[in-house]
Amino acid sequence: MSLGVEEVRRIAELARLRISAREEATFAGQLSDIVDYIDQLREFDDGAASFEETETASDVADNDLPRPAAAAGPADLDETPLLDQFLDNAPASLDRFLLVPQVKATPGGDE
Amino acid sequence: MSVAQSTTGTGAVGVPVDTGWETVIGLEVHVQLRTRTKMFCRCENRFGAEPNELVCPVCLGYPGTLPATNQHAIDLAIRLALALGCEVRRRSVFARKNYFYPDLPKGYQISQYDEPLAEGGSVPLPSGNTVRIHRLHLEEDAGKLLHEVPGGGPLPGRSLVDFNRCGVPLVEIVTEPEIGSPADAQAYLQVLHQVLLYTGASDGNMEEGSLRCDANLSLRPVGETALGTKTEVKNLNSFRHVAKALEYEGERQLHVLTSGGRVEQETRSFEPSTGVTRSLRSKEEAHDYRYFPEPDLPTVVLSRERIERQANQLPELPWTKSARFRDAYGLRLEEAALLSGSVALATYYERAVAAHQKGKRTIANWVMTELLRELKERSIDVNEAIAPERLAAVVALVDSGELSTTAAKEVLAAAWDSSETPDQIADRLGLRQVRDDTQLEAWADEAIAANEKAVAEYLGGRRQALGYLVGQIMKASRGSAEPRAAQEILRRKLADR
Numbered sequence: 001m002s003l004g005v006e007e008v009r010r011i012a013e014l015a016r017l018r019i020s021a022r023e024e025a026t027f028a029g030q031l032s033d034i035v036d037y038i039d040q041l042r043e044f045d046d047g048a049a050s051f052e053e054t055e056t057a058s059d060v061a062d063n064d065l066p067r068p069a070a071a072a073g074p075a076d077l078d079e080t081p082l083l084d085q086f087l088d089n090a091p092a093s094l095d096r097f098l099l100v101p102q103v104k105a106t107p108g109g110d111e
Numbered sequence: 112m113s114v115a116q117s118t119t120g121t122g123a124v125g126v127p128v129d130t131g132w133e134t135v136i137g138l139e140v141h142v143q144l145r146t147r148t149k150m151f152c153r154c155e156n157r158f159g160a161e162p163n164e165l166v167c168p169v170c171l172g173y174p175g176t177l178p179a180t181n182q183h184a185i186d187l188a189i190r191l192a193l194a195l196g197c198e199v200r201r202r203s204v205f206a207r208k209n210y211f212y213p214d215l216p217k218g219y220q221i222s223q224y225d226e227p228l229a230e231g232g233s234v235p236l237p238s239g240n241t242v243r244i245h246r247l248h249l250e251e252d253a254g255k256l257l258h259e260v261p262g263g264g265p266l267p268g269r270s271l272v273d274f275n276r277c278g279v280p281l282v283e284i285v286t287e288p289e290i291g292s293p294a295d296a297q298a299y300l301q302v303l304h305q306v307l308l309y310t311g312a313s314d315g316n317m318e319e320g321s322l323r324c325d326a327n328l329s330l331r332p333v334g335e336t337a338l339g340t341k342t343e344v345k346n347l348n349s350f351r352h353v354a355k356a357l358e359y360e361g362e363r364q365l366h367v368l369t370s371g372g373r374v375e376q377e378t379r380s381f382e383p384s385t386g387v388t389r390s391l392r393s394k395e396e397a398h399d400y401r402y403f404p405e406p407d408l409p410t411v412v413l414s415r416e417r418i419e420r421q422a423n424q425l426p427e428l429p430w431t432k433s434a435r436f437r438d439a440y441g442l443r444l445e446e447a448a449l450l451s452g453s454v455a456l457a458t459y460y461e462r463a464v465a466a467h468q469k470g471k472r473t474i475a476n477w478v479m480t481e482l483l484r485e486l487k488e489r490s491i492d493v494n495e496a497i498a499p500e501r502l503a504a505v506v507a508l509v510d511s512g513e514l515s516t517t518a519a520k521e522v523l524a525a526a527w528d529s530s531e532t533p534d535q536i537a538d539r540l541g542l543r544q545v546r547d548d549t550q551l552e553a554w555a556d557e558a559i560a561a562n563e564k565a566v567a568e569y570l571g572g573r574r575q576a577l578g579y580l581v582g583q584i585m586k587a588s589r590g591s592a593e594p595r596a597a598q599e600i601l602r603r604k605l606a607d608r
Contacts, residue, residue: 014399016211055412057182064183066148066155083163086171094260096162097271100213103256 002039003032126330126361132368134361135338136296137288137327138353140303141281142313143252143320144187149278150251151178151221151408156280158319162261162273170278172216177407180205184249184280185411188228190421191282191312192247194428195303197232199418203248205405213272214254222250222283224402228411234302235430237448242299243287252279276320282312288327288338293357297350300324304350305429309454317348324353328360330368340374344381344388356381360388432457440464440471449479455493466503473506481523497527504533517590518542544593548600551584551592555600558583569605577601 008028012019019027080088083096092099126134146156152169169176192199206224232244254277256270284303290296304322307313314321329341344360347353359381364374379388427435429451436447436457451457460478464471486496496502505523508514514522514537525536537543545551558580559566569576577598584597 010399014209014401054409055414056180056185056409064147064181065153067153082167082171086163086166094269094271096164097257097273098163098213100270100272102258102266102268102270103213 002035003028126365130365130369131333132330132365133333134291134293134357135288135329135331135341136290136293136357137341138286138290138296138299139325139327140284140300141252141323141325142191142284142307142315143322144184144280144282145311145313146181146184146187146280148181150181150184150249150280151278153179154278157275158316158321160275162271163275165275166277170216171274172218178221178405180408180411181280185228185413186417186421187280187310187312188247188249188282189413189418190310190424191306192229192232193418193422194306194310194312194425195232195234195244195247195284197229197244197247199229199413200226201413201415201418202226203228203411203413205249205408205411206402207405208250208400208402210400212253213270214256214274214277216254216274216277220251220253221405221408222402223248234299234306236295236298236302237430237433237444238295238298240291240295240298242290242295245285245287247282247284250281250283252276252281288329288341293354293361296326296357297354300350300353302429305452309426309429317350320348323348326353326357326360328357328364329374330361330364340376342374342376342388343378345378345391347381349383352381352383355383355386356388359386363388426454436460440475442472442475446475446479450475453493459493459496459499463499463503463506466500467507467510470503470506470510473510474503477502477506477523481520485524485527497523501526501533508533508537512593513537513543515544515585515590515592515594517585518544521590542589542591545588545591546593546596548596550588551597551600552604554584554587554592555580555597555604557587558601559604566605566608570608577605 005024005028008019008024008031011031012024012027087093087096087098090098126132143156148154149156149165149170152167154165154167154170157165169178189199203223204226205221207219208222208224209219211218227246227248229247230245232247234242234244236242254272254274256272257266258270259266260271286299290299300322304315304317307315307322316322324347326344326347327341328344329339331337331339342360342364344356347356360379367374375390378391380391381388432451433444433447436442436451437444440447442450450460456478459482460474463474463478467474482493482496482502486493502523505514505519505526508522509516509519518537521540521542522533522536525531525540526533529536531539562580562583565576565579569580580601581594581598584592584601585594588597
């Protein structure tokens with residue numbers, strides 16, 4: 001098995017997930033199967049140039065052109081403007097802001 | 112010495128060598144690129160919009176959305192990397208950096224990890240030192256957190272999130288950890304800021320957060336090659352703050368080390384009002400960002416031609432321009448550095464010199480003093496200043512002896528807001544230097560008659576009194592008397608007494 005219970009616990013902690021001891025064992029098995037399967041894929045040689053290595057298209061003239069702000073207009077499947085949808089889905093909001101429990105220290109992100 | 116209390120003791124040079132310790136600084140700079148849209152969606156990249164106005168399902172991290180790379184951002188990053196002397200890699204990879212924070216709706220930031228856009232590079236400083244660049248990579252900015260209600264007002268226990276900044280194209284530039292002093296760290300940032308404006312890669316607006324700096328500092332015994340334990344000061348948003356924070360941090364660490372303690376590896380914040388850095392609440396958990404290649408984006412593969420196109424668009428860079436100014440115009444290094452501080456100012460100076468070639472040094476002085484002061488007073492940009500050719504014409508009148516410096520300042524002020532030529536203004540205001548003896552004699556007679564005390568002093572052997580009398584003539588002539596001729600006439604008249 002490529003993943004042990006210790007690693008599963010660590011991953012769960014980083015992902016802010018609380019899991020039971022029984023689940024730890026189950027997930028260790030399932031995640032190991034996934035990782036092992038990916039290792040198997042690595043052995044496969046498709047013999048052709050990888051899709052990845054295609055030169056990045058650079059001459060997209062309108063690539064940096066803004067489209068109208070989505071927040072003001074309706075979202076795709078609904079007539080409700082995106083900002084309203086987004087604030088409705090949020091646990092809490094204040095005016096146009098998302099309201100969250102206080103965060104002041106930086107845990108290592110870029111802010 | 113109480114190191115902790117002395118915030119100015121060692122000054123900008125950092126920890127003095129005679130302490131037996133040396134300073135090692137590394138800087139991590141985040142630069143917002145000047146694009147019209149965000150890095151991975153086509154929301155506008157614009158400062159100052161209404162909160163959460165510039166958002167879409169992609170930058171809000173909605174399930175099922177896909178990022179699409181802004182190619183213009185890549186081009187700007189290539190140009191910046193080349194300006195900094197980096198080697199742009201033909202192949203680089205976007206990676207997910209995973210962490211949870213309210214300003215990051217996806218739960219990961221798209222960044223670059225083991226295959227960044229560019230590596231190596233160096234930036235020459237005016238001091239003659241060089242700062243080497245370790246790497247330069249592309250990523251997206253996070254949203255912005257507010258800890259009080261906009262316009263003031265407390266927000267106990269809560270924070271506000273605005274996602275307008277989320278997804279704005281960022282370049283992260285990391286130096287080698289080898290900068291030796293806070294002064295060099297500050298100078299590096301100032302040169303980097305110039306490069307951003309020269310290349311047009313960023314607006315470099317620090318108040319709006321277009322340029323932000325994290326600084327690492329450690330001390331090690333002089334002669335030691337291994338690095339000591341470092342601390343990181345986050346989110347420094349002015350050149351002065353960077354130097355101040357690093358000066359404080361160097362002295363703090365010196366105090367810890369010389370009193371037998373150990374420096375804790377930690378993140379600290381700088382409080383500008385007190386000049387003090389403070390430990391941020393840090394959990395004992397090492398960061399584990401679980402980087403992996405971004406599966407939703409292809410590898411960035413750059414053709415030689417594409418990189419060359421950016422190389423061809425590079426302007427003359429600040430340090431090259433500065434060296435050329437020094438050599439071609441006979442300026443001192445500091446003068447050359449000041450005049451090449453911005454492309455606009457450098458162009459202004461060169462246009463003025465082109466109009467009055469013999470005046471390259473005098474024009475430099477006028478630009479650095481009179482022009483800059485006037486710009487500051489009027490709160491305007493050099494592009495809105497009096498035309499460089501007109502300034503050159505004023506300086507030419509000084510160089511030819513037609514105008515005194517004082518009179519020339521008056522002509523310049525008048526020429527700024529008028530369409531008359533400086534020549535016409537000098538005539539209209541009667542400011543041309545008078546060398547005509549009849550006129551000078553009349554002023555000299557007046558000065559002698561009205562200042563008996565000074566005359567007596569001069570005749571009594573106090574030669575400085577003559578200067579006072581010359582001053583009176585200058586005053587009476589509103590600066591138009593030619594001082595040397597005036598002095599000559601005074602001396603002759605007083606000798607007759």
